[in-house]
Amino acid sequence: MRVNGQRLWDSLMELAQIGATDKGGVKRIALTELDGQGRDLVVRWMREAGLTVRVDSIGNIFGQRPGKDPKRAPVGTGSHIDTQPSGGKFDGNYGVLAGLEVVRTLNDLGIETEAPIEVCAWTNEEGTRFTPVMMGSGTWAGLFKPEDMHLRPDFEGITVGEELKKIGYLGTAPCGPSAEYPGFAAYFEAHIEQGPVLEDADLPIGVVTGALGQRWFDVEIVGQEAHAGPTPMPLRRDALLALSHLVQAVNRIALAEAPHGRGTVGFVQVSPNSRNVIPGSIKSTIDLRHADDDALNRMEKAAYAAAEEIAAMVKTRSGGVSVKVTPATQFPVCKFDPDCINAVRLGANALGLANMDIVSGAGHDAVYVGRTCPAAMIFVPCKDGISHNEVEDAKPEHLEAGCNVLLGAMLERAGVVVAKEKAAAASTLA
Amino acid sequence: MRVNGQRLWDSLMELAQIGATDKGGVKRIALTELDGQGRDLVVRWMREAGLTVRVDSIGNIFGQRPGKDPKRAPVGTGSHIDTQPSGGKFDGNYGVLAGLEVVRTLNDLGIETEAPIEVCAWTNEEGTRFTPVMMGSGTWAGLFKPEDMHLRPDFEGITVGEELKKIGYLGTAPCGPSAEYPGFAAYFEAHIEQGPVLEDADLPIGVVTGALGQRWFDVEIVGQEAHAGPTPMPLRRDALLALSHLVQAVNRIALAEAPHGRGTVGFVQVSPNSRNVIPGSIKSTIDLRHADDDALNRMEKAAYAAAEEIAAMVKTRSGGVSVKVTPATQFPVCKFDPDCINAVRLGANALGLANMDIVSGAGHDAVYVGRTCPAAMIFVPCKDGISHNEVEDAKPEHLEAGCNVLLGAMLERAGVVVAKEKAAAASTLA
Numbered sequence: 001m002r003v004n005g006q007r008l009w010d011s012l013m014e015l016a017q018i019g020a021t022d023k024g025g026v027k028r029i030a031l032t033e034l035d036g037q038g039r040d041l042v043v044r045w046m047r048e049a050g051l052t053v054r055v056d057s058i059g060n061i062f063g064q065r066p067g068k069d070p071k072r073a074p075v076g077t078g079s080h081i082d083t084q085p086s087g088g089k090f091d092g093n094y095g096v097l098a099g100l101e102v103v104r105t106l107n108d109l110g111i112e113t114e115a116p117i118e119v120c121a122w123t124n125e126e127g128t129r130f131t132p133v134m135m136g137s138g139t140w141a142g143l144f145k146p147e148d149m150h151l152r153p154d155f156e157g158i159t160v161g162e163e164l165k166k167i168g169y170l171g172t173a174p175c176g177p178s179a180e181y182p183g184f185a186a187y188f189e190a191h192i193e194q195g196p197v198l199e200d201a202d203l204p205i206g207v208v209t210g211a212l213g214q215r216w217f218d219v220e221i222v223g224q225e226a227h228a229g230p231t232p233m234p235l236r237r238d239a240l241l242a243l244s245h246l247v248q249a250v251n252r253i254a255l256a257e258a259p260h261g262r263g264t265v266g267f268v269q270v271s272p273n274s275r276n277v278i279p280g281s282i283k284s285t286i287d288l289r290h291a292d293d294d295a296l297n298r299m300e301k302a303a304y305a306a307a308e309e310i311a312a313m314v315k316t317r318s319g320g321v322s323v324k325v326t327p328a329t330q331f332p333v334c335k336f337d338p339d340c341i342n343a344v345r346l347g348a349n350a351l352g353l354a355n356m357d358i359v360s361g362a363g364h365d366a367v368y369v370g371r372t373c374p375a376a377m378i379f380v381p382c383k384d385g386i387s388h389n390e391v392e393d394a395k396p397e398h399l400e401a402g403c404n405v406l407l408g409a410m411l412e413r414a415g416v417v418v419a420k421e422k423a424a425a426a427s428t429l430a
Numbered sequence: 431m432r433v434n435g436q437r438l439w440d441s442l443m444e445l446a447q448i449g450a451t452d453k454g455g456v457k458r459i460a461l462t463e464l465d466g467q468g469r470d471l472v473v474r475w476m477r478e479a480g481l482t483v484r485v486d487s488i489g490n491i492f493g494q495r496p497g498k499d500p501k502r503a504p505v506g507t508g509s510h511i512d513t514q515p516s517g518g519k520f521d522g523n524y525g526v527l528a529g530l531e532v533v534r535t536l537n538d539l540g541i542e543t544e545a546p547i548e549v550c551a552w553t554n555e556e557g558t559r560f561t562p563v564m565m566g567s568g569t570w571a572g573l574f575k576p577e578d579m580h581l582r583p584d585f586e587g588i589t590v591g592e593e594l595k596k597i598g599y600l601g602t603a604p605c606g607p608s609a610e611y612p613g614f615a616a617y618f619e620a621h622i623e624q625g626p627v628l629e630d631a632d633l634p635i636g637v638v639t640g641a642l643g644q645r646w647f648d649v650e651i652v653g654q655e656a657h658a659g660p661t662p663m664p665l666r667r668d669a670l671l672a673l674s675h676l677v678q679a680v681n682r683i684a685l686a687e688a689p690h691g692r693g694t695v696g697f698v699q700v701s702p703n704s705r706n707v708i709p710g711s712i713k714s715t716i717d718l719r720h721a722d723d724d725a726l727n728r729m730e731k732a733a734y735a736a737a738e739e740i741a742a743m744v745k746t747r748s749g750g751v752s753v754k755v756t757p758a759t760q761f762p763v764c765k766f767d768p769d770c771i772n773a774v775r776l777g778a779n780a781l782g783l784a785n786m787d788i789v790s791g792a793g794h795d796a797v798y799v800g801r802t803c804p805a806a807m808i809f810v811p812c813k814d815g816i817s818h819n820e821v822e823d824a825k826p827e828h829l830e831a832g833c834n835v836l837l838g839a840m841l842e843r844a845g846v847v848v849a850k851e852k853a854a855a856a857s858t859l860a
Contacts, residue, residue, distance in 0.1 A: 229719055233691065245674075
């Protein structure tokens with residue numbers, strides 16, 4: 001039993017036409033007219049595959065394939081189809097269309113499952129126009145209220161609610177598990193890795209066991225702006241020199257918690273930012289991640305300590321430099337369900353696909369959905385580990401392999417109905 | 431013999447009204463309508479003080495007070511009245527109005543000099559709207575051609591020539607020493623220090639012996655933009671980590687050439703500059719300065735070597751980071767004339783003003799003028815060493831002291847005519 005890799009690829013390429021960029025990427029930002037067009041295409045495909053489509057109050061799309069036992073909670077899969085401003089063809093889109101390909105394959109083979117199968121497209125995962133990120137799955141998981149989310153504005157003051165209405169996706173189904181639509185029995189999400197680990201290890205499948213906890217901080221360094229020429233070195237209060245020590249400290253802190261520790265300074269705004277002026281102040285950020293809460297605690301503590309040490313170190317005769325670190329956002333460590341993880345691993349092994357356990361460094365809809373039900377993810381390699389970029393790329397054979405693993409894992413959890421006559425034939429042959 | 435400190439202060443405050451900012455600074459950018467208004471005021475004051483005013487083809491203003499011997503080259507002084515976009519009241523303005531105050535004092539006391547005295551206001555010293563910086567004095571010194579400078583555009587494409595004409599300062603006098611207007615016998619410029627050295631040493635007068643040579647470089651660091659989460663530390667090609675090492679190297683290189691070594695990274699542009707993305711590329715700058723060319727050569731060599739070492743160091747399994755350093759601009763080391771320096775030092779000592787030798791870290795009009803004649807400068811402290819800023823401040827008593835030193839130095843070089851009757855009276859008394 002195998003999915004149709006060519007059909008999956010063709011669907012990915014067709015969806016990528018909506019918002020296609022000159023450089024081969026996709027710009028289909030959440031809740032824009034183009035997002036609406038993308039949703040329309042996905043919904044048409046869902047209906048053509050026989051799925052019953054509903055849209056909830058935050059615009060999440062669910063396409064259900066009935067199971068033999070309508071009382072059983074569905075086994076879900078999916079991702080998102082909104083992209084970054086300079087996004088690629090695969091991030092999110094792959095997870096939605098891999099789910100659709102699973103359904104199409106079941107249809108082709110006339111396979112009935114015990115539990116229903118549900119394919120989801122979550123609203124606004126990227127968070128590039130409207131915050132928070134993973135808005136749809138987060139609302140579905142009860143972290144945010146739909147009515148609050150409807151009021152969230154973009155940079156021009158246009159709200160989520162207005163745009164959902166405009167593109168026709170302000171649905172009436174309840175957002176989140178309800179009496180009418182129970183939560184998932186299990187949830188799987190296929191996704192490109194967005195990192196270089198699988199490519200580096202030359203493996204087609206990553207069995208995702210969880211996601212790193214994340215702690216984000218804002219950094220403000222204040223020294224003294226001064227002329228680069230007339231200010232002798234011992235009298236300088238150089239904010240950039242302080243930042244240089246902080247960047248290295250963050251790097252050391254992450255290396256000390258290998259292999260899961262990550263530490264990144266990604267944003268730097270220097271003031272006044274002129275080649276012949278000593279930087280007077282800097283706004284920056286720290287992003288710490290780890291698979292373990294204790295390690296995250298150690299990392300956070302070390303970052304605060306480094307800020308203090310640096311402030312003490314850069315002190316000069318004429319005064320010091322202050323280094324202020326304040327918490328911005330955090331996401332707790334996510335550990336996926338052991339049975340779901342095992343379903344993915346067995347699925348890969350059954351197909352003879354070499355695989356490794358991997359922890360997701362980024363957040364995904366499955367992390368939020370996984371707060372309401374057993375969940376796991378399947379990663380496939382992407383070229384150079386690059387995503388959120390128009391050059392984002394993935395190999396058709398890897399996408400097909402990941403989809404086959406998804407099919408196996410979902411069937412393992414949903415249960416295949418063996419038709420009486422087939423079962424009889426099987427026993428005769430045995 | 432003393433200048434009138436209150437009159438000097440009042441003139442500074444009156445000129446500072448033109449382009450005054452809410453925060454107490456001045457925004458009077460070169461060749462704007464406000465610059466024209468400032469020039470008109472200075473020219474009116476020059477004429478009221480009996481000076482003969484001429485304007486040259488780049489808009490430099492010269493006000494001459496005749497000497498007894500019209501064949502002698504004048505002793506010059508001055509600076510500029512254009513400001514930074516968020517500039518102060520003193521940078522440049524002090525040098526022009528201190529020259530004017532010297533003339534007013536000579537008038538008050540009825541003193542005739544052997545050589546003429548000339549007060550100058552040089553065009554576009556700041557270079558904030560039109561490059562190059564020190565355009566007026568540089569053109570006068572023959573480094574740039576007036577006809578080339580006339581074509582220089584601002585960010586909106588308006589040229590120096592157009593604006594000079596519009597504000598009425600496209601003069602007809604030749605720019606640079608000529609048969610009709612010979613170069614200066616000596617040139618002195620009074621200026622706020624723009625650094626913290628005099629304040630730190632608690633001295634009112636700096637005897638400026640020269641200006642640091644400057645070598646400016648552009649830096650381009652290219653690594654690999656990647657997601658902060660999914661990219662393990664050993665696979666990162668973090669451009670900011672490379673920059674952090676470069677910032678520290680530049681700092682070390684300058685410290686190794688104390689006390690005159692300066693090394694500054696003032697500009698940083700991170701791409702994509704997002705908190706959860708590893709910096710993929712960075713544009714930055716290096717500014718190296720020293721009073722000695724050999725030291726500058728060592729510093730430059732060390733900066734190139736550091737760039738190479740850092741590129742080798744940040745190398746990872748998945749590739750490296752390139753660190754490209756390219757020359758941008760340079761100003762050679764300037765050593766002022768020993769006799770002029772001595773005139774300043776003797777002038778300060780004669781007034782009992784505590785002083786120290788100091789090397790200017792910044793460029794000044796006197797550096798260019800000094801290529802054509804003997805020159806030196808006088809520094810007075812400014813608050814916290816801050817300039818190019820609306821909070822730029824200086825004490826009236828320091829400004830007065832600097833002006834008195836200027837008066838003494840100029841008279842020493844111009845020669846005071848002792849009137850026959852006074853000389854006779856003096857010999858009778860002796």
